[in-house]
Amino acid sequence: MAKYILKRLLMMLPVLLGVAFVVFTLMYITPGDPAKVILGESATPEAIAAFRQEMGLDNPFLVRFFDYVKGIIFHFDFGTSYQTKKPVLGEILSRFPDTVTLAALSALVAVVVGVTLGVISAVKQYSLFDNLASIIGLLGVAMPNFWMGMMLVLIFAVYLRWLPASGTYGPKYWILPSLTLGFISAASIMRTTRSQMLEVIRQDYIDTARAKGQDEMVIILRHALRNAMIPIITVIGIQFGQMLGGSVLVETVFSIPGVGRYMIDAIKARDYPVVQGTVLFLSACFSFVNLGVDILYTFIDPKMKTMYAKKKS
């Protein structure tokens, strides 16, 4: 197992290098001279030339790219923000806790709501509950998350005055953002859970368990859900990536000072090292989550463990 994880971690390196290349290229071809943006339109040509020299902006593309990668690998240096002149990594890490809190709470909402509703819908197929849940699910995947966030603010903050609309000053402040980000993923998870459960529930071993008088609750949770879990976990992993992307929007709506919002602010300020750093950072998070999902498979389905064990040799 440890060997497998190590192998996967090593495989992640070229992918992240590729990501670095993609964002670096994207920022390189962006029109506009960062030196002019930072120093202002009134800067003298000499000042701009000196700045370009200092930041290494005059070097050829590949030289700059390799310098960038070298900095990351050897010094954990993701570059320096044009605006604050501070290291990008530090700035990202100081905002990371807010993004992690948002993503974790949203994932909790998504998994609890999605799996519960999905299981109930499957067990009570074609009931009123099932139909209602299906419609809510269909609407959920059709809604832009930022709009849902604004509507929740309208209802719960402006009219009912139950919850705060923006900021991160305490537990109460996280309720609306995590509902917003979690709900849309819950809809996808619910749809997958329902269809997987329906498939599993028809299997013979479920009938066997019933025949031997097993408690229905145990049958549903232990026999059925566990075997339906693999595709559900795949969807949860995909949804987590969506959440990392969606956090960009939700952080904007609720004024949460997280990594996503930092990226948008940096784009507007043309602070390219920060844009590169945030994209790379969010992608690395996504890759780690995917690895976590793959490891989780082996705990749920022992067959997969032996498969990996065979692969290793």
Added chain:
Amino acid sequence: MKKKSYWMGVWERFIKNRMAVLGIVILTCLILCAVFAPYIAPYGIDDQNSKTRFIAPCAEFLFGTDNFGRDIFSRVVYGARISLQVGLISVAVSCVIGGVLGAIAAFYGTMADNIIMRALDVLMAIPGMVLAVAIAASLGPSLNNMMIAIGLGHAPGFARIVRASVLSIKEQEYVEASRLIGDSDFVIIMKHIIPNSLAPMIVQATLNVGRSVISAASLSFLGLGIQPPTPEWGAMLSASRAYLRDYWWMTAFPGLAILLTVFSLNLVGDGLRDALDPKLKH
């Protein structure tokens, strides 16, 4: 003859699905709205009037008016043009780029396959919205750039689907037979590979139009897509943020328009999936 009966079967299964029919009805209405926008909208998209600012929905202004006194209903109607256009064109971009890459990867063996799939792994390692934001930021905010950003962002998904279906078709006996009688790669691709990998492509494309509409609204909301005063739904929502506390209608209606559009597209997509592949239906 046989081919015709296949598509007839698909159509019959499709219209039996009530939700899919509902989707196609809503979608048709939206398309009609977009086409006949000048006849439906009572006002222009940028008719500013300081006397009619912030009027709540009423008979004269169905969806109310915004901070410039513009009729929101008219702007939402015209917005359908932009959203449907962005949805369709960006999906066309993903279809072409993803389809060609996926087909090359599957058809021309290990070397091309390895290079293309590793490149796609890299793009898929970036969360979708983050990738679209990065591309849009790099190209600059405009309608065309937004469609490219969204199309590129969704292309890897298409490439994977096409690759998988081409890989399985390639091994079929009729392809081998076609090769044995001396057909060129081009003929094989046009005659066998494309028609037979069409079904998963159509489903993916329909479902992706909805996703693209949401992505477009999201980019515009972040200020990286279409700029005001163009009546794009996401841009309208972005402008409404400052007035959320006092004038709910500025936020509610453009969002409902997005919801309705994506909802109908998803219903049609789901219906097509079930109709094209009855085996998949649970």
